[in-house]
Amino acid sequence: MDRLRAAAGEQHRVSRMVRVATVNAATVPLLIPVVRAFRAAHPLTQVEVVAxxxxxxxxxxxxxGFDLGLVNHLEGDxxxxxxxxxxxxxxxxxxxVRPDSPxxxxxEVTVDDLLSQPLIAMRSGYVMHRYVHRLLNGRTPSFSYSTDGAExxxxxxAEGLGATVLPDFSVVGDPLExxxxxxxxxxxxxxxxxLLMLQLRRAVSVPQAARGLREEFLRRAQELGGTLSPPGGRSSDGAD
Known part of the structure; x- marks a missing residue:
């Protein structure tokens, strides 16, 4: 009986899972290092990442349905x-944009500049869709696409279809960059x-795995200093 209990307990530990939902923001500088560090500290806990x-x-x-969520908000929301x-x-x-884009x-890029090129917009339901809609103020680009998420x-x-507007923390350090x-x-x-926010349900008790992963997110955000914006508003290749 003790062996059965021990086996059941081991099965419970192996099958533990924490589910993280993301709008695909700050995937490379934040999410991936956090999952890697959490995996090293909790090798028996599975992390499921859902876009x-x-x-x-x-x-x-x-x-x-999810333990943690990574979502963008506009300042003041x-x-x-x-x-x-x-x-x-x-x-x-x-x-x-692509490096060979005009x-x-x-x-820096003005709204008029942006309107002169094909625009890859986020679909309705994403914060950056709302931001671009407000930015353009009723004006329309030369041609536009819509897609799901920053990735x-x-x-x-990268394939030359146009330009897109994203938070800098979703572009800086990306493998494509x-x-x-x-x-x-x-x-x-x-x-x-x-603002990139980490959200979870208000509850009396948060599962241990979710608490551990949350702490890893907070630790990594502190390491990054809370931002990836370069000083002085410089671009990725140092143009000013």
């Missing part, structure tokens, strides 16, 4: 009352900051 829109993440967190929200990073919107030759947006940029397939430029007049 979703912000509204889907909020709903699933409230219903208990109200946070969901049912969720505990902790700011991990703050950044600024930037224009992500926009890459500019020290697909950056791939489309390191390889020279994409770069970014400051967006002129981009006064609103984008």
């Amino acid at each position: 979703a829109q912000q509204t889907e993440i909020h709903r699933a967190l409230t219903e208990g 109200d946070m969901p009352a049912a969720l505990e929200s902790t700011q991990l990073l703050h950044g600024r919107p930037v224009v992500c 926009l890459a030759s500019r020290p 697909m947006g950056k791939l489309m940029v 390191r390889l020279g397939a994409i770069t970014y430029r400051p967006l002129a007049g981009a006064g609103t900051r984008v």
Whole structure:
């Protein structure tokens, strides 16, 4: 009987899982190092990372479908009352382009510049969709696409389909940027900051695995100093 209990306990430990939902923000500088560190400290706990829109993440967190959520908010947004929200990073919107794009030759990109190129926008439901809609103020680009999340947006940029607007923490250090397939430029007049928030359901008891992963997120955010924005608004190759 003791052996059976021990085996059952071991099975429980092996099958432990923490589910993290993300809008694909700060994947390389934040999420990947956190998952790697958590895995080293908790080798028997599985981490499941799920990409979703912000509204889907909020709903699933409230219903208990996810343990943690990584979502973007614009500075000044109200946070969901049912969720505990902790700011991990703050950044600024930037224009992500190929290095051979005409926009890459500019020290910063204006709205008029942006409208002159095909625009890869986030679909409705993403914070950056709302930001760009407000930025353009009813004006329309020469041609536009819409897609789900920063990762697909950056791939489309790398393949020459156009430009996209993302928080800098979703572009800085990305493998495509390191390889020279994409770069970014400051967006002129981009006064609103984008906040990357870690959210979880307000509850009396948070599972141990979720608490441990949350601590890793907080530790990594502190290591990054709370931002990846370069001083003085410089672009990825130091243009000013």
